[in-house]
Amino acid sequence: MLIKEFRVTLPLTVEEYQVGQLFSVAEASKNNTGGGEGIEVLKNEPFTNFPLLGGKYSSGQYTYKIYHLASKVPAFIRLLLPKNSLEVHEEAWNAYPYCKTMITNPGYMKDNFVITIESFHTADTGTQPNVHELSADKLKSREVIYIDIANDSITNADYKEDEDPTLFKSKKTGRGPLVGKDWKNNVTPVMTCYKLVTCEFKWFGLQTRVENFIQKSERRLFTNFHRQVFCWMDRWHGLTMEDIRALEDNTKEELDRQRHEGEVRGMQADD
Template sequence: MPLTVEEYQVAQLYSVAEASKNETGGGEGIEVIKNEPFEDHPLLGDEYSNGQYTYKIYHLKSKVPSFIRLLAPEGALEMHEEAWNAYPYCRTIISNPGYMKENFYITVESLHVEDDGESENNPTYMKKNFTITVETFHLDDKGTMENVHRLSEEKLKEREVVNIDISNDPVRNTDYKAEEDPSKFKSEKTGRGPLQGPEWWKKCEPVMTCYKLVTCEFKWFGLQTRIEKFIMDAQRRLFTNLHRQVFCWIDGWHGMDMTDIRRLEDATKSELDEQRHSGAVRGTKSE
């Protein structure tokens, strides 16, 4: 990413708010239940304990594969998300209390750190019937760190490294927008971009890398392989599209501070409530 770690905090929150509006309409999308400060909620040991808590419900129908829609009863396509954002650390837990209950969990662990040679991470693997753990580092480097997640030798042998290049990687035709193409976009505010050529990150400043560790477990007889593949494909699609937007929307968020972001989130909540109950289904659809 052609950003600093400090810029990314605002950029990500701005982009999540804007992307939420693009994904909400016609009875589907995102409902924000709570968005408030929290204190004394220990995260990553006791290192982080204060920040912003959000509780959202994702109303999904067209955004999951057709074979899941055929199998899933009413309520099964409603996901609940709780997030404790103590930037630079954030923990997100997604569940499906209406159907799968304790058998479904997605856990996202994110840590944003400077590349000072002291990055630490002790991955936690939840042993439930369904678990995804995503642990994220955002570092001011050019993607050269081999084991930022401090995996054991055993885990390193199992790990598959997937590099995501927000400028050169292909996106689906249904996802592509010329104005969100980093290879074509140039920021008026910062002069950054377009991001062109192989290994463009070696030729631009600032630059940071998002290191993500994704582990997935799913236990549902007859569907494990298909669901795990769908999850991994969906994660890559999400990471690619969102981070293309984070950069190409830079003229929208650059210069904002966290007070501006909270105002935007409040306004977005009201807009999502209105959009969800009117109009047509919007945004990403599964094939």
């Protein structure tokens, strides 16, 4: 088991991030779907009476998705797994500002593969020592990683000039560009996503390598995604949650269509 907590700071309010994150998930899903691969949304509905974070949260929005992702899996895993096993299932309970996501591979790995992502969103610069209320044992094994959307390096394949926070200035809010190493201490508003990733891949001889690959992939995903959330601000700022639910319904239909046509799209695995 490998536990890492990624802390991503953004020049947004916690309320703004809820809309921006959901908008960007819908857009990113479309950008990663095509040619038989991508995201299939099976459920997107309210939930109640599901206790989260020690019972502090118990209602919100539940989603169930299947990711068909052969090209997103590194070659050394593709060689080991049957072709029909290259899909993962994602269940998410969004009780904002707390969210819990579980990713599994029920068709092949079953209980031997689980990724749990717990996200907590607060109006600070990432200074809270234990926002997820971890036990002393888990705190000892947790590694904290700060993600700087302006200054962290990304791959050439992931770079897009219109998704560069050091160049973007919002016409709607006047925020940006994010300049200098200390930008997060000089912006208002400010908030941080605390994303706790716990992964288990029980396969003798491969566990450490795969768990490290998963954590590296999550860091890459969080970095690219939050650059998009910020740089797409003028596309989502001012939308309501009703607007977002309508967008999600339209996105589901578009994903179903896109998945069965065109070419494979989006982020590929680093082999």
